[in-house]
Every structure is written in C-alpha cells, then in structure tokens.
Amino acid sequence: DAKTTQPNSMESNEEEPVHLPCNHSTISGTDYIHWYRQLPSQGPEYVIHGLTSNVNNRMASLAIAEDRKSSTLILHRATLRDAAVYYCILRGAGNTDKLIFGTGTRLQVFP
Amino acid sequence: GAVVSQHPSRVICKSGTSVKIECRSLDFQATTMFWYRQFPKQSLMLMATSNEGSKATYEQGVEKDKFLINHASLTLSTLTVTSAHPEDSSFYICSAGAPWQGRGYTFGSGTRLTVV
Numbered sequence: 001d002a003k004t005t006q007p008n009s010m011e012s013n014e015e016e017p018v019h020l021p022c023n024h025s026t027i028s029g030t031d032y033i034h035w036y037r038q039l040p041s042q043g044p045e046y047v048i049h050g051l052t053s054n055v056n057n058r059m060a061s062l063a064i065a066e067d068r069k070s071s072t073l074i075l076h077r078a079t080l081r082d083a084a085v086y087y088c089i090l091r092g093a094g095n096t097d098k099l100i101f102g103t104g105t106r107l108q109v110f111p
Numbered sequence: 112g113a114v115v116s117q118h119p120s121r122v123i124c125k126s127g128t129s130v131k132i133e134c135r136s137l138d139f140q141a142t143t144m145f146w147y148r149q150f151p152k153q154s155l156m157l158m159a160t161s162n163e164g165s166k167a168t169y170e171q172g173v174e175k176d177k178f179l180i181n182h183a184s185l186t187l188s189t190l191t192v193t194s195a196h197p198e199d200s201s202f203y204i205c206s207a208g209a210p211w212q213g214r215g216y217t218f219g220s221g222t223r224l225t226v227v
Binding site for chain 1: 115117145147154155156157160202204206215216217218219220221223
C-alpha cells in the first residue's frame with residue numbers, strides 16, 4: 001500500500017481557513033486520495049476524495065497537485081466541531097479495496 | 112444514506128468469556144465490511160475484511176481463531192472476541208460502503224470493549 005505523510009498536529013483559530021497537507025510521493029495511477037476525520041470516541045467520518053481534479057463538497061475542498069504526489073484538504077472556515085484527527089489515505093479503484101490508516105493530523109481549533 | 116450501525120457501543124466482560132459485536136448496514140447492501148481495532152491515542156489498525164458468504168480475510172498478525180468473523184447476510188457482519196483477555200480491551204470499529212456510488216466508506220460508531 002502506498003504511504004502518506006502528514007504533520008502530527010496543526011492548530012487553527014475558529015472561522016479561519018485550514019490547509020491540511022498530505023504527501024504521497026509513491027501514489028500509483030489508479031489510487032484515489034481519500035480524507036476521513038475522527039472525532040474523539042467516534043468512528044471515522046468520510047470527508048472527501050478525488051483522483052486528479054480538485055474536488056469540493058459541503059464539508060471541504062480537496063486540492064490535488066498536478067503530479068499527484070501531494071494534496072491539501074481545505075476547511076474554508078474552521079469551527080470548534082472540526083477539531084479531530086484527519087487522515088489522508090490512498091485507496092485503489094476496486095469496490096472492495098481496504099483503507100489503511102496512517103497516523104493522521106490532529107487539528108486543534110481555538111475559539 | 113449509507114448508514115452503518117454498530118452494537119453494542121460499550122461492553123464490559125470478564126476475562127475468559129466471549130463477546131459478540133454486530134455491524135449492520137441499514138440502507139444498503141454490503142458484500143464487504145471491514146473490522147478495525149484502535150488503542151488509545153493510536154490510529155486504526157485493520158484486523159480483517161469480512162466477505163458475505165465466504166471466509167474473512169485476516170491481516171497479518173491477527174489471530175483468526177480469536178477474532179471470529181461471520182458475514183452471513185448482505186447487511187450484517189459480526190465480530191466475536193473469544194476467550195477475551197485484558198489486552199483485548201480496545202475500541203473496535205466496523206466499516207462498509209458503497210464507493211461505486213461516489214461515496215467513501217461509512218464507519219460504525221465503534222464498540223468500547225473492556226475486559227476485566
């Protein structure tokens with residue numbers, strides 16, 4: 001499984017944008033870039049995923065580098081409820097391909 | 112849509128007993144489900160892939176005789192921790208999904224197992 005590298009922790013103030021980076025230099029051509037987040041004592045929650053083009057949804061935006069060796073999850077206006085561990089995961093194209101979690105980035109949001 | 116229900120949310124059991132955890136996909140059919148374990152302040156570790164109608168696929172180092180997985184229907188997978196010991200105390204999480212519908216996998220809310 002291709003590996004991702006994320007900073008251990010990041011901080012943000014409420015209502016400010018947050019850019020969470022992820023490096024995946026060994027990504028293969030068929031790997032999708034997935035982002036999940038996990039709030040304390042809960043199961044992970046799907047945030048967004050993409051292949052080559054930038055993606056937007058109601059939760060966040062995903063910016064993917066042209067060479068696909070890195071990506072950035074963008075939270076446009078952080079709220080206290082966004083404080084969580086964010087995981088960047090590479091997943092194959094198969095319908096049953098598994099998710100292998102790395103260490104993720106712990107995001108703290110201050111009021 | 113894509114709701115996964117996990118039960119129980121918490122369980123305390125005595126050492127040597129067995130505990131069953133259920134994972135249900137409520138509004139979709141899941142031929143494949145995944146079971147994870149998470150220790151405090153650590154990431155999720157994939158234990159096994161549960162396949163409907165066939166044997167589960169276990170990750171390296173996971174004892175298949177200790178962690179029994181049954182996926183008898185398209186909406187239910189169960190994980191049974193047999194002869195539980197205190198070191199099995201952990202947060203167990205299942206997931207399923209319909210990634211072909213453009214969504215990621217959906218996770219259950221987790222089961223906190225404490226073995227005393």
